[in-house]
Each structure stands twice: as structure tokens, then as C-alpha cells.
Amino acid sequence: MDNGKNQDPAYISTTNACKLCKPLGACLAFRGIEGAVPFLHGSQGCATYMRRYVISHFREPMDIASSSLGEKHAVYGGGPNLKQGLLNVMTKYGARLIGVATTCLTETIGDDVPGLVREFSREQEAAALPEIVTVSTPSYSGTHMEGFHAAVKAVVEQLAQGGEPTGAVNLLPGLVSPADIRYLSEVLADFGLQGIILPDFSETLDGPAQMDYEKIPAGGTPLTAIKAMGTSRATLELGRTLCSQETAGRFLENRFGVPWHPLGMPIGLRETDRFFQRLEDLSGRPTPEKHAQERGRLLDAYVDGHKYLFNQRAVVYGEEDLVVGLAAFLAEIGVKPVLCASGGGGGHFQKALEEVTADLLPEPPVVREGVDFYEIAQEAEALAPDLLIGHSKGYHLARRWQVPLVRVGFPIHDRFGGQRLLHLGYRGAQQLLDRLVNAVIQRKQETSPVGYGYI
Ligand code: SF4
Numbered sequence: 001m002d003n004g005k006n007q008d009p010a011y012i013s014t015t016n017a018c019k020l021c022k023p024l025g026a027c028l029a030f031r032g033i034e035g036a037v038p039f040l041h042g043s044q045g046c047a048t049y050m051r052r053y054v055i056s057h058f059r060e061p062m063d064i065a066s067s068s069l070g071e072k073h074a075v076y077g078g079g080p081n082l083k084q085g086l087l088n089v090m091t092k093y094g095a096r097l098i099g100v101a102t103t104c105l106t107e108t109i110g111d112d113v114p115g116l117v118r119e120f121s122r123e124q125e126a127a128a129l130p131e132i133v134t135v136s137t138p139s140y141s142g143t144h145m146e147g148f149h150a151a152v153k154a155v156v157e158q159l160a161q162g163g164e165p166t167g168a169v170n171l172l173p174g175l176v177s178p179a180d181i182r183y184l185s186e187v188l189a190d191f192g193l194q195g196i197i198l199p200d201f202s203e204t205l206d207g208p209a210q211m212d213y214e215k216i217p218a219g220g221t222p223l224t225a226i227k228a229m230g231t232s233r234a235t236l237e238l239g240r241t242l243c244s245q246e247t248a249g250r251f252l253e254n255r256f257g258v259p260w261h262p263l264g265m266p267i268g269l270r271e272t273d274r275f276f277q278r279l280e281d282l283s284g285r286p287t288p289e290k291h292a293q294e295r296g297r298l299l300d301a302y303v304d305g306h307k308y309l310f311n312q313r314a315v316v317y318g319e320e321d322l323v324v325g326l327a328a329f330l331a332e333i334g335v336k337p338v339l340c341a342s343g344g345g346g347g348h349f350q351k352a353l354e355e356v357t358a359d360l361l362p363e364p365p366v367v368r369e370g371v372d373f374y375e376i377a378q379e380a381e382a383l384a385p386d387l388l389i390g391h392s393k394g395y396h397l398a399r400r401w402q403v404p405l406v407r408v409g410f411p412i413h414d415r416f417g418g419q420r421l422l423h424l425g426y427r428g429a430q431q432l433l434d435r436l437v438n439a440v441i442q443r444k445q446e447t448s449p450v451g452y453g454y455i
Contacts, residue, residue, distance in 0.1 A: 015374035018317055018393065019343025020411070023101035023137040024050040025147030027064050028175065030099030030133075032199020033155065034220035037095040039065040041082050041113055042103025056413035058178075058205040063215065065089045065098075069105060078111050083120045090130060093215050096223060097131040099151060107138035131223065133158050143344045145319045148175045149242060152198060155226060156248040162230040162256045168194045169282060170235040170258065172248055174265065174321055175410065178206035179422040187276075187425065190290065191283040196225045196232060198248075206419045230256035234282055236275075239321035240264045240352035241344075264356065265321050268329025268429050269298060271356065275425075294426040301430060302333055305437045310334040312440060315380045317341040317390040318409045320349045320369065322423070326389060326408065327365065328356035329429055335436070337365045338383040345370030373397065387439065402447075404439035408432070 027038035027050055040047050047066040054062045065088070067081040082100075089095050102113055113134045121129055135154040137147040152172060173184055181202035188195035203219025229235075235258050237249035242262075253260035266275035272295075276287050287295075312335045316326050320342045327337045340353055349369040357364065366379055377397055388398045388405045392414045398405035412418030422428040445452050 014372045016393065016396075017343055017372050018341065018376060020053060020144035021046070021050065022139040022142040022144060022147035022150075023103055024053060025144035025149075025175065026099065026101035026135050026137045026151035027062075028054065028144075028201065028205075029148045029151035029155070029199045030097070030101075031062065031204050032181075032201035032220050033097055033099070033226065034222045035096030035130075035216055036220060037063065037065055037089050037093050037098050037216060039067070039085065039089060039098050039100045040103055041067045041078060041085075041100055041106045041111065042069055043105055044068045046103045046105075053411055053413070054205075057411040058419045059416075060205050060207065060217070060419075061213070062205070063093075065093075067106075074105060074109055077109060078106055079116045079119075082111070082113070082116050083123070086117075086120055086132065087124075090127070095130050095216065097133065099155070100132060100134045101137045101147065101151065102135070103137070104139050107136065107140075131159060143319075145175060145321075145344055146346070149247065153246070153248040153251060155198065156229060157251055159223070159226050160229040160252065160256070161227050163228070164231060165233065166194075166228060166231045168196050168225075168228065168232040170229050170232045170249070170252065171195050171197045172235065172237040173197060173424075174239045174242065175319060176238075176265075176424060177410075177419055177421050178202040179420045180424045180428065183422055183425055183427060187279065187291065190288045191279045191285055193279065193283050196229055197221060198226060198229070230258060232258050234259045234261055236261050236263060236278065238263055238265050238275075240324050240355065241320040241346050241348040245346070245348075264328065264352075265325030266424050267322075267325030267432075268332050269295070269302070269426070270332065271325060271328050272425050272429065291426060294430065298426045298430050298433070301433050305433055306334055308437045308440045311336065312386045313338045313384065314387040314389050315339045315341070315376070315383065315385040315394075317376055317388075317394060320344045320346060320352070322409045323390075324349070324352045324356060325423070326432075327353055329432065330389075331357040331360035333433060333436075335387070336361065336363075338385060339366045339368070339376070339380050341368045341371050341376045341379070343371065386443075387436070389436075404443050406432075406435055406439050 030036050030038040044066050047064040067085040069078045117132050135151045198221045200221045204217045235249040235252050249260040252258040264271045266272040314335050314337050316323050316337050323340050330337045350367045388394050391409045392412050
């Protein structure tokens with residue numbers, strides 16, 4: 001099959017992107033800070049598109065403020081609207097932090113957002129101003145994942161301070177689910193560690209029912225904790241493709257001397273073992289019995305599930321670090337990740353995949369970064385996958401090939417409970433394993449001419 005791109009190298013159109021918009025990731029990160037309101041400097045349409053994606057996955061209301069620019073601002077600049085918008089958010093929401101992310105429009109016209117915010121702060125001298133963090137997120141040069149990490153780094157750069165050392169441990173988990181954040185928080189507490197998880201949207205994007213609408217939902221990383229991150233004893237930062245870049249964790253080490261521990265996403269047994277080993281080192285305690293038991297049960301399930309999963313061929317796609325973690329896990333359980341693909345193009349994807357799979361896989365997977373679903377389909381068709389593993393945007397491929405799609409990551413908008421999916425740790429691997437085995441069994445039943453009651 002020829003997609004036309006081979007005939008004309010100048011053809012660079014994206015067909016069904018395997019990534020989302022960069023400031024969307026920034027808005028998610030800001031949502032994980034206590035008292036924060038995400039704010040887009042751009043048109044209203046951007047905010048509407050992002051809210052739609054976030055709400056359909058998390059099933060929670062998500063206010064995203066906007067400077068609401070129109071055509072004339074593209075010519076004369078968006079400064080006045082930005083300042084008026086900040087004032088509105090201050091008065092209507094009582095925000096303690098406003099996270100301002102730029103959009104394609106304001107990056108293209110060249111608005112100096114940090115300069116405008118400084119001007120605004122001077123003009124509002126008498127008023128009690130919230131913290132205002134700015135981040136540059138032009139979507140034409142990056143993914144939602146890059147926007148997410150850029151926002152976390154901006155928050156740390158603009159708010160963290162040094163001081164007397166504390167025993168706290170900073171944990172930068174990346175874009176994981178609210179269930180994953182709750183799990184990480186539980187693990188840190190079980191090791192007796194005082195953790196600062198940034199961001200923490202475990203409540204703000206998956207909170208209990210309320211009688212009245214809360215403009216800013218409860219929860220999130222406290223501002224005081226963020227300011228104290230420069231005094232922590234260590235920073236754990238998850239994501240193998242991320243950790244060769246300038247990150248929030250590296251910044252904290254360079255600026256305040258907080259030791260930086262980059263780690264892979266703890267998905268599957270070996271990556272989770274590495275994470276727990278680091279916690280043992282930091283806490284001076286052995287892995288608590290509860291988690292040792294979960295590890296034991298996971299190993300038992302690996303043995304039990306092997307006959308179903310061995311030699312299954314999986315296409316895995318999504319955010320780079322999630323795909324790397326999933327590939328590490330799949331290689332452990334006998335599933336062949338035949339294609340690993342991402343819309344992100346950070347340049348470290350291939351190497352990270354080799355690091356986690358090289359000693360387990362007889363053949364390396366095909367690796368593609370910076371691709372869309374058109375290109376993923378082209379590669380995958382010839383590889384005859386038995387399974388797809390990724391977010392909802394791959395559903396049409398699963399339907400076309402009549403193979404199961406095991407939904408993970410973000411966005412999951414064609415199933416219920418995406419925000420409560422657990423991916424991390426021994427517990428998360430257990431849940432993923434059960435779902436994978438059941439997907440394989442279900443497919444066998446559905447494709448068998450006689451069906452099976454007992455497999
Ligand atoms: S891609 Fe650009 S124009 Fe589209 S929603 Fe994102 S920021 Fe707005």
C-alpha cells in the first residue's frame with residue numbers, strides 16, 4: 001500500500017495524529033496543583049477542544065480559562081486580553097495559581113507572555129496577586145506530553161526555593177492516571193517517606209461527588225510543598241525517554257543540589273523492582289510486606305498467564321514513556337511487541353526501548369516515532385498483530401483488523417473508567433496482565449467456529 005508520502009516527499013500532512021495538542025498537556029499539569037486554574041493565551045476554540053478531551057476521559061468538569069483572542073488580536077497582539085483574563089480569573093475563581101500556557105496563535109504572533117505578566121503584576125501592585133506561572137507551548141512543535149513536562153518544569157523553575165534541607169522526596173511521575181498517583185502516594189507512605197508528588201491530580205480529576213459545583217476542585221500539590229522542593233533530599237523522575245533532557249528534576253539538582261534519580265516508568269516486574277530498590281535505598285527500609293506479597297502474586301500470575309500470552313504479537317502506541325514501560329512489561333510475559341509507535345519525536349525512544357527489551361526479545365520491535373495512525377497502520381498491517389495496546393484513538397484499527405484493543409493511557413473516551421486504570425507497580429502490572437489474558441481468551445471464543453466454554 002502506498003500512502004502518497006513515498007511518491008511525494010514534500011507531503012507532510014498528518015492523518016489522525018497519535019498525539020494531542022501541546023498546551024493540553026500543560027493544562028493537565030496545572031490541574032494537579034492546589035488552587036490552580038489553567039489559562040490558555042489564545043482563542044476560545046483551543047480551550048473548548050482541550051476541555052472536551054479532558055472531560056471525556058476523566059468524566060470531571062474542567063474549567064480552562066482563555067484570553068479569548070479574535071482576528072484583530074492576531075494583528076495587534078493579545079496583551080490587553082491576557083491581562084483582562086487574568087483579572088477575571090483572580091476575581092471570579094480566587095485562584096492561588098494561574099498557569100498560563102501559550103497556543104499556536106500567540107506563539108505565531110510572538111506575544112511576550114512572561115513580559116506581559118510582569119507588566120500585569122506591576123500594574124496590579126496593590127492587589128494580592130496569585131502565583132502566575134507561564135509556559136511556552138506552541139503545538140506545532142511538540143505533543144501534549146512535551147507540554148505536560150514543560151509545565152512541570154516551568155512550575156519548579158518559577159516557584160521552587162532552597163533553604164534548610166528536609167527529608168522530603170520529590171516524585172515527578174509524568175502523565176499517569178489519578179489511580180497511578182494514588183498508588184504512588186500509598187507506596188511512598190508505606191516506606192515512611194514524606195513525598196511531594198508534582199503534579200497530583202488524583203483528586204482534582206477524579207474526586208468524590210459534590211452537592212455544589214466547585215470552581216476549583218479540592219486537592220492538588222500544595223503550593224507550600226512546591227516551594228519547598230529545592231530543600232528535599234532527592235527527586236525521583238519517571239520516564240526513560242525524558243531523562244536525557246533538561247527536566248524539572250535535573251533543574252532541581254543543578255539549582256539546589258537536590259540529588260536527581262531518573263527512573264523508567266515502573267510498569268511490569270523489572271522496572272518496578274528498580275523503583276522499589278530506589279525507595280529501599282532512600283528510606284533504609286525493606287519493601288513493606290504488602291508490596292512484597294503483591295510482587296509474589298504477580299509472579300504467580302505470570303506463570304499462570306503464560307500459556308495464553310506466549311508469542312502473541314502486539315502493536316503498542318502512545319506516549320513514548322508509557323510505550324517503553326509497556327514494552328518492558330510485554331517482553332517479560334512472553335508477548336512480542338512487534339511495533340512500538342509514538343506521535344512524540346524526542347529522539348530517545350529507540351534507545352529506551354532497547355534498554356528495557358534487548359535481553360528478553362529474540363528480535364527487536366519495529367520502532368517508529370513522530371508518526372500518525374496512517375503510518376502506524378501501514379507498518380502494522382504487514383506485522384499481523386494479535387493485539388493492540390494503547391489509547392482510544394487506535395480503535396478504528398482494532399475494528400478493521402478484528403483484534404482486541406487493550407486500552408491504556410490517555411485519552412480513553414470510548415470506555416468508562418479510564419481515569420481509574422492502574423498501570424504502575426506490581427499492582428498495576430497485575431491488572432494489566434489480567435486484562436491482556438482476558439482479551440486473548442475473549443478473542444479465541446469469538447473467532448472459534450464452535451466457541452469454548454473452558455479454555
Ligand atoms: S493545536 Fe494549536 S490551534 Fe489547535 S487547539 Fe492546540 S493550541 Fe489551539
